[in-house]
Amino acid sequence: MVRTPSCDKNGLKKGTWTPEEDKKLIDYVANFGCWNWRQLPKHAGLSRCGKSCRLRWMNYLRPNVRRGNFSQEEDKLILELHRSIGNRWSTIARQLPGRSDNEIKNHWHSSLKNGSSNSKSKPVARNNLKTCTRKEDKTNEDVDIESLLDNATHNILESTPILACPQPSSISTISSLSHSDHSSTNFKSTSVEDDACSWENNGDFWTEPFLQDFEGNVKCSTDDFLKPFFELGIICPPSPIDDDEDISFWFYGLHMAQTNQLQL
DNA sequence: AAGACCTCCAACCGCTGTCGT
DNA sequence: GACGACAGCGGTTGGAGGTCT
Numbered sequence A: 001m002v003r004t005p006s007c008d009k010n011g012l013k014k015g016t017w018t019p020e021e022d023k024k025l026i027d028y029v030a031n032f033g034c035w036n037w038r039q040l041p042k043h044a045g046l047s048r049c050g051k052s053c054r055l056r057w058m059n060y061l062r063p064n065v066r067r068g069n070f071s072q073e074e075d076k077l078i079l080e081l082h083r084s085i086g087n088r089w090s091t092i093a094r095q096l097p098g099r100s101d102n103e104i105k106n107h108w109h110s111s112l113k114n115g116s117s118n119s120k121s122k123p124v125a126r127n128n129l130k131t132c133t134r135k136e137d138k139t140n141e142d143v144d145i146e147s148l149l150d151n152a153t154h155n156i157l158e159s160t161p162i163l164a165c166p167q168p169s170s171i172s173t174i175s176s177l178s179h180s181d182h183s184s185t186n187f188k189s190t191s192v193e194d195d196a197c198s199w200e201n202n203g204d205f206w207t208e209p210f211l212q213d214f215e216g217n218v219k220c221s222t223d224d225f226l227k228p229f230f231e232l233g234i235i236c237p238p239s240p241i242d243d244d245e246d247i248s249f250w251f252y253g254l255h256m257a258q259t260n261q262l263q264l
Numbered sequence B: 001a002a003g004a005c006c007t008c009c010a011a012c013c014g015c016t017g018t019c020g021t
Numbered sequence C: 001g002a003c004g005a006c007a008g009c010g011g012t013t014g015g016a017g018g019t020c021t
Helices: A020-031 A038-045 A050-061 A072-085 A091-093 A101-112 A141-159 A172-178 A189-202 A222-231 A244-258
Strands: A218-220
Touching: A020 A038, A020 A050, A038 A050, A050 A101, A072 A091, A091 A101, A091 A189
Parallel strands: none
Antiparallel strands: none
């Protein structure tokens, strides 16, 4: 099931995502949000197309993604919704927090399509964090990312009854909060001032919880979400600012230092 | 033991909808 | 209204891993 890595004619990488690419994407989205999927890979240092980054993030890397077998309740809900609205996978996915449309679609075709769930025939959910499928190939790094994401997810889910957590992913709120108004690819050099102004109006981005649902209910603070990334070294403090791309992160670093969570 | 076949799912592809100009 | 850019959606595919013979 792992696609062989390859490159298209534009030199963009295709196929399975590596742990390093996952790290870069997580790092970037955690820092800057997904303000523009098309431009994101360039700024994140990824040789991927924007669509691929979006898919990877939405289906596997975003913090509240649920992995593993579908429960009977979820199966029942999928069946009911499919009966009423058909193959509207994204709409169905919105009713199953943490499940991606892709996952539901696959589950439907593999288990539910023929009338009844046979998901019980799957003794153990496969490794959904698809950087390495073979168990013997799984590196410590993979395990670290898995546990990292589990921790990040746990932090969010702990504070949120899962059924009350709507889609899309909470972290995408970052982009809507911080960068959605910046259509320019070069938002960062001007956005600091803009953002600073918006934070004055909307509170302090770096100290206020930022993972919110549509109703504005707090899901997870920046600290809760980013700390595990930090501890595993997936997010590294920037070197002294020599690139304004690091400014937003620098503010976060300052905040962490101020709260004694980061030794600079 | 090993080859054939099957299952499942990550990822790709192409299309559509939305928004800004 | 026309056009382009972009995000999102749903169908399809590739292929690893499991099961069968």
